[in-house]
Amino acid sequence: MYGELIPQGGGDPIPLFKPVLVVGRRESADIVLRFPNVSGSHCELTLVDGYWFIKDLASSNGTKVNGVRVSEKRLDPGDKLTVARHHFEITYEPSKNGAVAAPADSVPVNLWGKSLLESAGLESRRSAPTFSSAPGPAGRRPDPPAAGKRGDRP
Numbered sequence: 001m002y003g004e005l006i007p008q009g010g011g012d013p014i015p016l017f018k019p020v021l022v023v024g025r026r027e028s029a030d031i032v033l034r035f036p037n038v039s040g041s042h043c044e045l046t047l048v049d050g051y052w053f054i055k056d057l058a059s060s061n062g063t064k065v066n067g068v069r070v071s072e073k074r075l076d077p078g079d080k081l082t083v084a085r086h087h088f089e090i091t092y093e094p095s096k097n098g099a100v101a102a103p104a105d106s107v108p109v110n111l112w113g114k115s116l117l118e119s120a121g122l123e124s125r126r127s128a129p130t131f132s133s134a135p136g137p138a139g140r141r142p143d144p145p146a147a148g149k150r151g152d153r154p
Contacts (some may be wrong), residue, residue: 002047005031005081016092019047022057023083037061037084045075050099052090054081061085065077121123 004012014031021030026040033042039059046053052075056063064082065073065094075081094103 002097003052003077003090005088005090008080008087013091016045016047016052016090021045024057033083033086035084035086038086038142042083047097049101049103050097051075051103052092052095059084076103090117130141 001015001017002019004015008137018030021044022041023029023031023033023038023043023045024041025033025035025038027115029041037060039061041057041106042059043057044055046055053072054063054065054070054075055072061080061084062069064070064080065075067079067082069085075090077088077090077092077094079090081090110151
């Protein structure tokens, strides 16, 4: 076991039993929270270098850490996690989970398969059309395609 989520207000602790866990309302989630305000796949917990990280999975009612809504964040031992309106405290010992150094200040690069530019919102997964900037036959750069319907010629 890699730690626990302790429900605030009562309830049994929820064991963090593997290094990647999906939290949500669906029965297919690793941690099932049967509440209508929890999204089917609400958030994901990932263990990296001994520390837990959280990622909101575009949930309707959000994920918060210590009262602040987050999309991705490292969870330190004792942090308060809110899934929709359900509150938990995360407890774990980084050294028992393999941590050998101080925690990273942010989400590790490519933790969820994104480039740094994607994570910053500066690049999308869809490839944008590219235009050659090499000079054309008369030393002139080609113009980008004109706006309009497909098949229109400038």
